[in-house]
Amino acid sequence: MTTAAPLSTESRFLDDLILHGHFLPTGEPGLYGRGMVFEDVRARFDALVTRIHAADRPETPRFPPLIPRRTLEQAGYLNSFPHLCGVVFSFEGGEPAALKLAERAKNGGDWTSLLSATGVALAPAACYPSYPAIAARGPLPPEGVTLDLGGCYVFRHEPSADPARLQMFHQRELVRIGAPDQVAAWRETWMNRARKIFAMAGLEAALAPASDQFFGRTGKLLANSQREQGLKFEALVSIASEQPTAAASFNLHHEHFGSAFGIRRHDGSVAHSSCVGFGLERITLALFRAHGMDPGKWPQSVRRNLWPE
């Protein structure tokens, strides 16, 4: 007689999400369809961010979830996060190779060895395509630039059984490009706004210094340095795992992107940048975790803030 291993909290929460139709499994870890109620909540939180941001009158360009492979190279992404990248491969062969590919695909063989790299990759963060686009306009105005990129799909290659760790998820990303003090003050403003937004949603969020998931041993040093310099803060909420999960981040890039993509200020100096990202699926999951699986039964104050009309 065998005893089943106790289910992890991640796995129990995932089962509950599936039972309520919020997550639709695809068979691939970290990749789910979402039900109507889940999407309504996600859209409502997204709209709350829009309302808070409206006063700033940001520019709202939109970028697809694919970027030129060259953008990853220029940004130095492959030094720091090779393990998370996604490059699109396709088929460029002729008829004999196509027959071989179809046959392998049919018989469960490996057909991916017949593919070759295209010029495009998945965006690892919504802000990446915005830097070359802003650089192409020429020097910034004295007041700099403020962007709201909307809820964009971004990719991280980290298949996981934790429903809060998705391979493809919506990042609502806001970007500020300009002088060092403009950019730092803007991040401060958004850390305060985020505290307010999470409180309106009835979520307990702790803001804390954090670091990115840099690759390897050198990565540990980069992470320590990032944390010591206070370049990254995260808003941590409870979702599925024992440890709190990052649901938003507040990042100073200094001259990193300005220098990589040649963004100049009006006086010719290299622009600084900062971005703020809300992880929309994680926040939606945190709402289900905090208030229950049925939004109709959520606290009235939370409902008023998310469904104001």
Place this chain on the structure above:
Amino acid sequence: MTTAAPLSTESRFLDDLILHGHFLPTGEPGLYGRGMVFEDVRARFDALVTRIHAADRPETPRFPPLIPRRTLEQAGYLNSFPHLCGVVFSFEGGEPAALKLAERAKNGGDWTSLLSATGVALAPAACYPSYPAIAARGPLPPEGVTLDLGGCYVFRHEPSADPARLQMFHQRELVRIGAPDQVAAWRETWMNRARKIFAMAGLEAALAPASDQFFGRTGKLLANSQREQGLKFEALVSIASEQPTAAASFNLHHEHFGSAFGIRRHDGSVAHSSCVGFGLERITLALFRAHGMDPGKWPQSVRRNLWPE
């Protein structure tokens, strides 16, 4: 002295889109950011489809633009369209390989040979992930199922200088799964609705039998058969090229997806399916082409239908 080659109509229209801030070039053919005005028009057309569809009370699940590679295999996509597929490759190596990768990326070398295939691929059409999700629920109710999948990003590997041929674009896809007669009647209804929708947008759209871009010589036979059986109709509009461009399609799949994914009707028979897809970027481009680059100056009737409130 050299004479410049005359610009193609595609290239002149693309220049005009860039000049007006509607398209933001990324340096990669068929991959553009989009400006605020373009996105407003796209969202307005999308909302018009939503208003027309509301009476049917469709289910509105949402799926990410990545699907399991297995879904492409099961659907038989690789027999017909290997040249259009996109599979995600990532890096699974250790520190020595990561150093090599970073160095090659920095020096303009080929770092993609260090990547390996993941389990995920780009969705070639918005409806693909919906079939296994519906199959997983068990037999259909007698009335079948109607889905509205929203405006989803889909991928086609066909880099092109034509601004109407994008590698990544929004497909607004509607799906009907059920009995053969339910599905055929639904497609007919949507062909009529589409005529109305295009007329409301002030676009001249001709509906005509069409075929998919099947690969190779066998593909030509498949395309002829598809056209002869009337399985695919397209709504053709004028955009950039001399030839009209497909901006919507109306497809009967017979038992193809029902059989591939095991979707059963209430009586145990294999379900039929049909999908209707609006190419949102193409329709937006057709609107700019027909009415000019500034929506503020579009005909009042068109403005009233797209900006009703």
